[in-house]
Amino acid sequence: MTLRILATGGTFDKHYNELNGTLGFAASHLPAALARCRLTVQVELQQLPLMDSLDMVDADRERILAACRGAAEKAVVIIHGTDTMPQTAAVLGPAALGQTIVLTGAMIPYEIDNSDALFNLGFACGVAQTLPAGVYVAMNGQIFAWDNVQKNRAAGVFQPL
Amino acid sequence: MTLRILATGGTFDKHYNELNGTLGFAASHLPAALARCRLTVQVELQQLPLMDSLDMVDADRERILAACRGAAEKAVVIIHGTDTMPQTAAVLGPAALGQTIVLTGAMIPYEIDNSDALFNLGFACGVAQTLPAGVYVAMNGQIFAWDNVQKNRAAGVFQPL
């Protein structure tokens, strides 16, 4: 089993810029995060442009779809912003690529105390290896089908439609 | 889906005692770790005596087996020391309880920098919900059947026999 992990940004990868006091994107935290997990499973990490998922346009989702289509691996984990994760899942799902594609992210950036990022990464890496081909959102310790998931922004959690 | 999580100690839950400078056990880190994961999946956390798995004797493994047998949940995650994780798995496997039981742990304690604990917890919570009934060890981003796993102590990783 080999895993492909696609970094696309989102809260997971937000970085604090000390010169202007804002959260944005610099180098992805994924290389360090994966190193600390002491993985022996083969992982191919691919970094796409890192962005806030609220800023994603159709072309960004097409780029993610193309990356999945171009991947030789049967198991793909996508690190994605939470705000439009279901929209990207809705682009990937109908493509029926024959892969197990799992989108996850974080409510708190990896580099901030009390982050859920590492748990979610582990959770997604687990279910990507075990679920049948399809597109899923994996958040809050739950697995959602791509066509039955939404973010409840007031509560900060994912739930079925 | 409801998950039962059994805390049994191991490196995952080691705590630094500042008065004598040793790593031992105090309150489990699991309640805090689970809170930070923002789970909406139902979780029942059950704390058994926390111990170094090198100190486990038959009665300790029988207690873990009894806890699994007594659990109503179909999915069980066991946080366990790495050194004798395969031995406990070998007690649970032949019991054929009809549950998906996943043992995991950590190479670095949860409270120490660069710990793999939270990833492993997420990984185990994922595969416990998706694998068929059976007993598994989930470490290093890999899933091992209970009767085909060993710890390579020199390398600090798990591998098949």
Added chain:
Amino acid sequence: MTLRILATGGTFDKHYNELNGTLGFAASHLPAALARCRLTVQVELQQLPLMDSLDMVDADRERILAACRGAAEKAVVIIHGTDTMPQTAAVLGPAALGQTIVLTGAMIPYEIDNSDALFNLGFACGVAQTLPAGVYVAMNGQIFAWDNVQKNRAAGVFQPL
């Protein structure tokens, strides 16, 4: 020796709001930060309104001045935003209160990886107990007189005028 610590917000105390993805203010990190330092020196922690120092107006600085004037302690540490720390120091300095008042803060919030907050807190607590009465800015491991300090925003460090 008793120390008074005034919390006024600033980067030190910024908190990530997971519901809207912004850094703002909630409960101060100071109680937790001080607890971890295992202090035996007597500390009186006083929380003023927490704010970004770019948002401070004259009344805010007067409130800080009043808090210093009302403090019985000879040593006062003020946790303050870095952007206008010299301006507040310039209000406190001429008041000549007969106390040793030390302003400090952080370039990275306390709750974010790689933060300088705890070092700066320790540094300020040290020099507040040892310097003669006066008003100082303590950042970057250096001590500046209140009337000879500026923030170099491009470099993210403090320096003399």
Added chain:
Amino acid sequence: MTLRILATGGTFDKHYNELNGTLGFAASHLPAALARCRLTVQVELQQLPLMDSLDMVDADRERILAACRGAAEKAVVIIHGTDTMPQTAAVLGPAALGQTIVLTGAMIPYEIDNSDALFNLGFACGVAQTLPAGVYVAMNGQIFAWDNVQKNRAAGVFQPL
């Protein structure tokens, strides 16, 4: 002002060895700790053999004394184990080197959650620049003269004789 920092080990610099599950010494945490503090004060970091201070013999304390004597800086911070910090201070004090020498350390290793290490480092770097020549122990937010300090092991804090 230039600071010399001597690393001698102790709890501050303990490192978890994941292969044998023990706390020992590897590379010092000081380079990373100092980098995160964004210092503009000039610092010369000198690493002596890292050891548990309970293992120190006379020759080890003589080595520390020699390092102080050989230092051009007027301000010296020594990162030291807490258990015999007063004994080393008692070797340095009578030497009357004309420098401000401040010993500090940590009750919790730098790499473990809730560590006091960074606060103590900041505290010591502050008082080393402000106190008159002499030898001091700086722990728990307090400054002790070298000949009037002891560790209360039951309470885990320093106090006068």
